[in-house]
């Protein structure tokens with residue numbers, strides 16, 4: 001038996017509560033596609049029964065699994081080339097200049113999905129700011145979905161992923177081919193670490209970041225949840241750090257936290273200095 005409108009409404013509410021992702025009712029069919037395999041592995045015959053299990057037994061691992069399965073993990077290497085030009089030409093050189101004494105950089109690819117964003121940053125540093133190869137540089141990738149975190153940790157990509165955004169010269173220089181997959185160079189992989197982190201409830205142990213990429217995730221959040229995440233990110237940033245959002249996103253409603261700047265045809269954000 002198929003789900004009722006009330007079942008879908010329950011699933012939407014569950015996803016919102018677990019991950020802050022808003023799912024439009026026009027996308028109800030996605031619940032069927034994405035949750036049926038989870039229902040099967042939980043031993044129930046239909047999505048309807050699965051909803052009843054979720055409601056009655058309240059199993060936290062299955063609640064989490066539903067939220068994770070409903071995430072949109074679309075990403076690619078050097079996604080939004082103008083953003084990476086801004087990083088290459090302005091933001092990273094400035095940060096490197098300012099951190100020359102400490103020789104230390106902390107970067108956060110918040111909502112990293114399968115890791116292409118974090119590895120693109122590692123490639124950019126190796127390629128254009130090679131002095132940082134002897135620095136203490138850590139690129140933290142985090143995502144609510146444990147599945148994509150496992151994928152990112154492996155640092156192995158198939159042909160379709162490699163063909164999206166990665167220049168051939170960089171493929172040859174920074175990847176090693178293993179049968180049908182390409183594996184990121186171990187030195188670059190060692191710069192990156194990936195953790196499951198829910199942006200709504202991040203652990204207090206996160207370091208202070210010089211650069212945060214929070215791209216193409218907040219567009220699925222309500223204004224209230226976006227503000228909450230901006231607060232969290234602000235608290236985790238160095239005073240002279242930079243924040244980058246996706247092309248379709250703005251730090252609207254957070255002008256008390258971030259000043260907007262525009263350069264190289266892209267917006268970026270600086271934390272308002274704490275008094």
Ligand SMILES: C[S@@+](CC[C@H](N)C(=O)[O-])C[C@H]1O[C@@H](n2cnc3c(N)ncnc32)[C@H](O)[C@@H]1O
Nearest residue numbers: 019071073075111113143144198199215216217
């Ligand atoms: C569209 S991808 C963007 C990936 C990458 N930042 C980019 O721009 O290419 C959005 C990612 O956000 C993650 N996500 C969604 N809600 C989240 C939350 N509450 N906490 C952490 N990550 C979340 C999803 O799992 C997904 O991998």
